[in-house]
Amino acid sequence: MTTVQSQAKVSNQLMTGQAYLESLNDGREIWFDGERVNNVVEHPAFRNAARSMARLYDALHDPELQDDLTIVDKFGSRTHRFFTPAYSADDLHGARKAIDIWQRINYGWMGRSPDYKAAFMAQLAEGHFFYDQFADNALNWYKKFSSQGLHLNHVLIDPPVNRAKSRAETRDIYLSLDKSDDKGMYVSGAKMVATGSALTHATFVGITGGVASVMEKNRDEDLALVFIVDMNAPGLKVISRPSYELKANSPFDAPLASRFDENDAVMVFENCFVPWENVLIYRDIDKVKQFQADSGFFNRYNLQAAVRLCIKLEFCIGLMVKGTEASGTNNFRGVQAAIGELIAMRDTIWAMTTAMVSDPEPSIGASVVPRLQTAAACRIYTTNAWTQVRNTFETVLAGAPSFTISSVRDMQVPELSHVIDTYYQGTNLEGRDRVKLFNLVWDALYSEFAGRHGLYERNYAGNKDQQRLVALRWATLRGDVGNYKGLVDQALGDYDTNGWIHEAWR
Numbered sequence: 001m002t003t004v005q006s007q008a009k010v011s012n013q014l015m016t017g018q019a020y021l022e023s024l025n026d027g028r029e030i031w032f033d034g035e036r037v038n039n040v041v042e043h044p045a046f047r048n049a050a051r052s053m054a055r056l057y058d059a060l061h062d063p064e065l066q067d068d069l070t071i072v073d074k075f076g077s078r079t080h081r082f083f084t085p086a087y088s089a090d091d092l093h094g095a096r097k098a099i100d101i102w103q104r105i106n107y108g109w110m111g112r113s114p115d116y117k118a119a120f121m122a123q124l125a126e127g128h129f130f131y132d133q134f135a136d137n138a139l140n141w142y143k144k145f146s147s148q149g150l151h152l153n154h155v156l157i158d159p160p161v162n163r164a165k166s167r168a169e170t171r172d173i174y175l176s177l178d179k180s181d182d183k184g185m186y187v188s189g190a191k192m193v194a195t196g197s198a199l200t201h202a203t204f205v206g207i208t209g210g211v212a213s214v215m216e217k218n219r220d221e222d223l224a225l226v227f228i229v230d231m232n233a234p235g236l237k238v239i240s241r242p243s244y245e246l247k248a249n250s251p252f253d254a255p256l257a258s259r260f261d262e263n264d265a266v267m268v269f270e271n272c273f274v275p276w277e278n279v280l281i282y283r284d285i286d287k288v289k290q291f292q293a294d295s296g297f298f299n300r301y302n303l304q305a306a307v308r309l310c311i312k313l314e315f316c317i318g319l320m321v322k323g324t325e326a327s328g329t330n331n332f333r334g335v336q337a338a339i340g341e342l343i344a345m346r347d348t349i350w351a352m353t354t355a356m357v358s359d360p361e362p363s364i365g366a367s368v369v370p371r372l373q374t375a376a377a378c379r380i381y382t383t384n385a386w387t388q389v390r391n392t393f394e395t396v397l398a399g400a401p402s403f404t405i406s407s408v409r410d411m412q413v414p415e416l417s418h419v420i421d422t423y424y425q426g427t428n429l430e431g432r433d434r435v436k437l438f439n440l441v442w443d444a445l446y447s448e449f450a451g452r453h454g455l456y457e458r459n460y461a462g463n464k465d466q467q468r469l470v471a472l473r474w475a476t477l478r479g480d481v482g483n484y485k486g487l488v489d490q491a492l493g494d495y496d497t498n499g500w501i502h503e504a505w506r
């Protein structure tokens, strides 16, 4: 199957950056620092992050990038290459290239750019049938999402309240159905944490495989819901965490936090109205147990996340090389070895993405997705990576990033000019440039923004044990574990108490 249609039928409704920014001013209920945010795009806690996202939308219309970034889908709409299913390894290679281009724009520092949830939404083009009576909703959402390039966030996790109680007993906290009528359903409860949600068009509300697996029929139906909710839906509150963008004094002091801070938020639904056209699964325990596994989301989001992490690692390797050059440590053997290890880490992850796009497996309809086992392995490897990166920075660049000034204002004081020029200089680097470089290192590795990134890389894809349990479960279901046991059985069959059975050793 081809995804390319004749140019005559092509429609291009992809948003520009300006259209994206304007679309966010829709009356959504965002709470920040004791106040309801009026227009999120102009609020100092969110302003620059919104503009960083907007740059992605502008890139879709850049004549130099358009061919690599976009494709015409089977319905005749131009869309980002990852916003529509792949039907071949070539399509997946194209999608990886498009993800790569987008991620480079923000140097890999925005994990929840719109291509993240595209991992799920694109597959609705082929997989809408799964949703039975809501299949048309799924297809319509695909068309809306891909043709405009919508930005969706998602919430899957329940607040960590009393786990000794069943879900039915914590109905007042966990998201559940209040009532429904001919227009739609009303839901209440909380979900966490919705990264970047304030800057999205809608939230995909789902349930993790782990939680779904313990749901019981005739008990948990009111919790068995999957739907999409517009960010300005009545009854939806977005409770933001502190903003590192707001705290940033200047680009010079916080060059990353001041423009890439994707605020993580708790979503509170209070009798929130969800029209039927936004519902995908309604009170259906069987469906919520299946929908993640059959959606292709897992296989695809790990591709997006791994490409994104590669760009971030490239950025950090660049920082490390420049930092060691500034400190004059770059020619030491141990320092070079540490940098080599970071490069190998980046190259290993990139090689995993190559395996994911070159060796796909069939998915819903005619689509293909990265192979499950490769995606599961990549998820575990990548979520471990950041701790090692930080450890390397702490030992190799050591205390250099803390040899700095209090803010850019020190640079503007004549009395301190010669102090900075004289005492802050690096190897072949003026004092001002050295401070500028190490401020960037600080924001990447040690600031509050950086600390949140460490937490994100470790946890965004589920808790550590669950990641490994999933790898074991799928390897078991797909027969890999049986094969591994068979290998051992074969070796055990080579000999017994009388000696060799296998003639090769007799």
Ligand SMILES: Cc1cc2nc3c(=O)[nH]c(=O)nc-3n(C[C@H](O)[C@H](O)[C@H](O)COP(=O)(O)OP(=O)(O)OC[C@H]3O[C@@H](n4cnc5c(N)ncnc54)[C@H](O)[C@@H]3O)c2cc1C
Residues within 6 Å of the ligand: 153, 154, 155, 156, 157, 160, 192, 193, 194, 195, 264, 452, 455, 456, 459, 460, 461, 462, 463, 464, 465, 466
């Ligand atoms: C910065 C950041 C951004 C995020 N963004 C999003 C987002 O946009 N959308 C979203 O849905 N989620 C998001 N998450 C949430 C993330 O998915 C969860 O944090 C993650 O799934 C881990 O869940 P948890 O924090 O509840 O940890 P827990 O599940 O509480 O795990 C904590 C520890 O307890 C152990 N444990 C848990 N359950 C059991 C058990 N039954 N038996 C034995 N041990 C157990 C785990 O192995 C782990 O070591 C984000 C998280 C972070 C940190």
